[in-house]
Amino acid sequence: MTLSFASPSDPSLPLYVIAQPDLDDWLNDQPQSLTNWLKSCDFTGRLGQVALVPGPDGTPSFAVAGYGKPAIRRRKRFPLAAAAEALPEGNYHIASGVPANALETECLGWLLTGYAFDTYAKQSPAKARLVAPDGIDAPRIEILAQSEALTRDLVNTPTADMGPDQLQAAVETLAQDFGASCKAVRGQALLDQNLPMIHAVGRAAVQDPRLIEMNWGNSGPKLTLVGKGVCFDTGGLNLKPGNSMALMKKDMGGAANVLGLAQMIMAMNLPLQLRVLIPAVENSVAGNAFRPGDILTSRKGLTVEINNTDAEGRLVLADALTLADEGGPDLVISMATLTGAARVAVGADLAPFYTDDETAAQALMQAGQKAADPVWRMPFHDPYEAMIEPGIADLDNAPSGGFAGSITAALFLRRFVGNSRYVHFDIYSWQPRKAPGRSKGGLGQGPRALLTALPEVLGL
Structure with missing residues (x-):
């Protein structure tokens, strides 16, 4: 269309x-x-x-x-x-x-x-x-609409036709359209190139796990986007009940939103250097699936105790965020359909985000209102750091107790970013009921706010 x-x-x-x-x-x-x-x-x-x-x-x-x-x-x-x-x-x-x-x-x-x-x-x-x-600005509005359509199409497509292979193909198509480069590290090569947690989460699936990378632009500030690409999430050995599994085709909504934002940036030819990283996996059940009680070693060297295989998104993002940080970016943004706790906190309509950067926070809040893309700041609450430290390993992927689930997930991810400026979005990426301009199904959440805020945040 x-x-x-x-x-x-x-x-x-x-x-x-x-x-x-x-x-x-x-x-x-x-x-x-x-x-x-x-x-x-x-x-x-x-x-x-x-x-x-x-x-x-x-x-x-x-x-x-x-x-x-x-x-x-x-x-x-x-x-x-x-x-x-x-x-x-x-x-x-x-x-x-x-x-x-x-x-x-x-x-x-x-x-x-x-x-x-x-x-x-x-x-x-x-x-x-x-x-x-x-x-x-009619051309800009058309770009926004067409990028939203890309995000919706990716989220709406069932996993049979949008697994890691097809998600990689979608990135390659986008790269070709805008003259960007694209490559992927997949299967055993993930271990060879020190991306072990992406491999661990996706190794039980039929399609190989992979880290997809797209690069565009040769000058200006360095922006790295990291999108969670869990193309289906059974919950792993901590198997989800059927009702909870029904919408898991949208668990790659973070990747879909990152690609929508990337298309906006490239179509508008913003003066920056764009890097997109998407860990693409399917969290499946098989004899070689990772297990509760396993302790994984991340790319950064931090060890992670697995207390729930259904908290897999933060694992694949952790390796990708470490890789992002190594590139010395001016800003790292991660987007993920990460926690049900975020939905409990703000519902389906708001996109919660985390950052320690006050300039970015204020710019995003104002941009969300201007762009009809409402966002809400959540806290990186340092006293909760102890909740993600199990003692037997450096980090716990699923703290017990059930409190502050979105915050502890965000704190977990922050451990892998280092000193880079960082913004994390914990989005839903789904419209539960039809509304004006929003069909039921996949939805972009956050890209328009981010696009509007980028000139102030990056000094464009």
Whole structure:
């Protein structure tokens, strides 16, 4: 699919966006015939309501869209997308009614209504197309929408068609599209090149575990993105129950979001040096699976006691983060669908992040609001460090007690970064129910906020 604006040279209908409290005032300036028509259509300006207004020849002359009440709009990420989904197929241009400070966000939401995951069955996305309003950065918005579509497609694809092999192929395709380099260390070579925990987690699967690396750009600050690529998570020998396993195709959501962000960066030709690291594995059950009670030695030399094989994401990320840190980056960002504890803390809609960098934290909080990509800072709470130190090894991959699960996982990862500036996202990457501009299924969480914050964080 192509999530893009309609050509301004093509015919389009004017669209008047009317907030519910403003409807009466708007109608006072209109002919009585229009008032009568909209009343006959039961148009009240509720969010998502639409109506076509006929001209003298009976064909549509313009359209109106309800923008609802401010309190209702605050509950929606992309309020205008509700109308975009209800409009008949055709081209439209916004004639009035959308605040200037919300215009780019609403245009992005409109484009995203055109997304559908139709690999396996025909879908019916919204077909109303929008002419880009004057004064917005239309190419940027199209890049954001198309990168979001990449993330959603990767997350939505079941593991039978999105295992480590296919994830590597997706990275290679992206690299080829933008002239980046791509390579992978896989199977036994992981041990030869000192990436032992990636190997341990994925060695029981049919497809080889691997570390995928993509590099792009030759000048500017060094940014390294690390995405968790667990293409399916059975839980290993600590086997998940069936209900908990149902959505584990999305356990590579960190990798999918990192690739969406990478596509944004490369498509916008940002002046930086980009490195992407994705440990891609399937956490399976077999005779050679790693076990509870095992003690693994990481790339960094830290030993890790395995108290739950279902806490595998932090293990593969640990080796990748150590490798990232060795490259002397200006900023390391990791993204992972890491803990259910993060969902308990902030739900499915917010993307929690961790950092000790105050500049990055403030920039991200402001950028999340601006980019309609809400994020929330969580604490690297140092007193909890003792919870991840089991005594028999340097670190515990699954502290007992159940408290502060997202925080202890983040503290675990921080041990492998060294002195680099570091931001970690513990995301969900899934939309549980359909919402305006967001189909049920895979979802980007954090990339738009990060993209918006990067100029301040890296001095671009």
